Amino acid sequence: xxxxxxxxxxxxATDPIHQFKIFPLLEWTAGGYNLSFxxxxxxxxxxxxxxxxFLGVAASRGGLIPNRIQSLGELSYGFIADMVRSTAxxxxxxxFPFVFTLFFFILGANMVGMFPYAFTTTSHIAVTGALAVVVxxxxxxxxxxxxxxxxFGLFAPHGVxxxxxxxxxxxxxxxxxxxxxxxxxxxxxxxxxxxxxxKLLAIFVVMLAGAGLAWASWVPYLLLIPITxxxxxxxxxxxxVFALLTCVYLKDAIHPHH
Amino acid sequence: xxxxxxxxxxxxxxxxxxxxxxPAFDPTWYASQLFWLxxxxxxxxxxxxxFILPKLSDTLEKRSNRIxxxxxxxxxxxxxSVEAQKALELRLAQARSKARDTADKAREKTEAELAxxxxxxxxxxxRKLETAEGRIAKLRADAMQNVEQIAIDTADAMISRFGVKAxxxxxxxxxxxxxxxxx
Numbered sequence: 001x002x003x004x005x006x007x008x009x010x011x012x013a014t015d016p017i018h019q020f021k022i023f024p025l026l027e028w029t030a031g032g033y034n035l036s037f038x039x040x041x042x043x044x045x046x047x048x049x050x051x052x053x054f055l056g057v058a059a060s061r062g063g064l065i066p067n068r069i070q071s072l073g074e075l076s077y078g079f080i081a082d083m084v085r086s087t088a089x090x091x092x093x094x095x096f097p098f099v100f101t102l103f104f105f106i107l108g109a110n111m112v113g114m115f116p117y118a119f120t121t122t123s124h125i126a127v128t129g130a131l132a133v134v135v136x137x138x139x140x141x142x143x144x145x146x147x148x149x150x151x152f153g154l155f156a157p158h159g160v161x162x163x164x165x166x167x168x169x170x171x172x173x174x175x176x177x178x179x180x181x182x183x184x185x186x187x188x189x190x191x192x193x194x195x196x197x198x199k200l201l202a203i204f205v206v207m208l209a210g211a212g213l214a215w216a217s218w219v220p221y222l223l224l225i226p227i228t229x230x231x232x233x234x235x236x237x238x239x240x241v242f243a244l245l246t247c248v249y250l251k252d253a254i255h256p257h258h
Numbered sequence: 259x260x261x262x263x264x265x266x267x268x269x270x271x272x273x274x275x276x277x278x279x280x281p282a283f284d285p286t287w288y289a290s291q292l293f294w295l296x297x298x299x300x301x302x303x304x305x306x307x308x309f310i311l312p313k314l315s316d317t318l319e320k321r322s323n324r325i326x327x328x329x330x331x332x333x334x335x336x337x338x339s340v341e342a343q344k345a346l347e348l349r350l351a352q353a354r355s356k357a358r359d360t361a362d363k364a365r366e367k368t369e370a371e372l373a374x375x376x377x378x379x380x381x382x383x384x385r386k387l388e389t390a391e392g393r394i395a396k397l398r399a400d401a402m403q404n405v406e407q408i409a410i411d412t413a414d415a416m417i418s419r420f421g422v423k424a425x426x427x428x429x430x431x432x433x434x435x436x437x438x439x440x441x
Contacts, residue, residue, distance in 0.1 A: 020281040022291075033289040040287070041294035048298045052305055059313040064321055077314045097307035105302055124282050126291040131299075192282055 016199035047108035087247035103243035110235035123191040132184030143253035154256040
């Protein structure tokens with residue numbers, strides 16, 4: 001019996017890596033690929049469902065005077081729209097729905113992952129890396145569609161003397177190629193490390209108590225509280241950073257000559 | 259990575275976790291993860307870009323339009339009230355000058371009437387005074403006439419007591435002279 005949580009609910013895994021394990025809920029193989037609906041898929045469904053429910057309720061009211069949830073939805077709209085406008089310019093607003101989806105998809109996954117027994121879908125490189133690759137593909141695709149070969153002017157900044165170009169262009173190319181890797185890795189590593197840290201501290205509390213040092217287990221327990229708060233901040237911040245960097249990269253696609 | 263591997267190894271209770279690759283890098287589920295990521299991300303993107311975001315932006319636009327039109331309406335009403343105020347002041351000034359005219363006219367009329375009446379009464383009084391003075395003069399003349407006669411009679415009576423006789427003409431002459439001396 002596989003519940004969409006890691007292990008059975010009453011069981012507490014003492015392995016900090018256990019929480020990242022994927023197991024199938026519905027086995028399905030198509031075209032030679034294992035496309036099973038896993039615990040990761042289930043929690044992705046939950047997080048997207050919650051995001052959709054929140055934004056759906058916020059948008060559906062459409063009142064002239066917003067109530068709390070509508071106000072929150074409109075604040076989110078303004079927040080992301082301002083970010084896109086100030087980073088990528090007016091033209092960047094074309095990508096507003098994409099950036100908005102990206103932000104809320106990651107935020108939802110990170111936040112849902114903060115709940116005990118839930119699976120953090122963004123703690124897997126396959127997910128964050130795929131999102132990063134999609135971002136870079138959109139940047140390159142739009143950049144070439146919009147500017148033609150002029151897009152590659154991104155690698156050769158104006159007003160740089162020719163000898164310096166020999167050094168600068170390879171550096172620019174390498175830094176550009178590193179973008180999808182760093183973008184995906186940042187989110188993945190933050191989520192992974194944060195959850196391992198929380199788990200280790202929690203295990204430490206139980207282990208100390210089990211070893212008859214209940215008084216000492218207060219130390220990791222009290223430490224766990226601010227760290228949990230910090231992880232909530234990181235969950236938001238990483239979603240924001242991902243969306244912000246997407247905007248910065250989109251700006252390069254729109255105006256390659258900086 | 260070495261730390262994670264270490265953690266995985268030390269914390270594992272069975273042999274399974276040691277043999278299996280680190281779950282976050284386990285390629286077994288890459289296809290499944292990518293497939294479901296595509297489904298959910300595209301689903302969310304579709305729902306947001308088609309329905310939710312247009313609705314939100316519509317609401318925001320409607321609100322800002324409403325606020326702008328309300329502000330316009332407020333400005334229009336404000337102008338209206340300023341104009342009404344001006345009209346009121348104008349009317350007030352007109353009414354005030356009209357009232358002053360009316361008051362002036364009334365005063366002039368009253369003064370004229372008063373002057374006429376005063377003149378009439380003065381003339382009347384002067385006439386009456388004249389009549390009265392005439393009568394007083396006549397009465398005084400009559401009285402003087404009587405005084406002369408009384409004086410003559412009195413003088414006649416006095417001297418006759420002294421046994422002297424005087425003619426009427428002499429008496430009259432003496433009395434007249436005496437009266438003239440006193441006057």
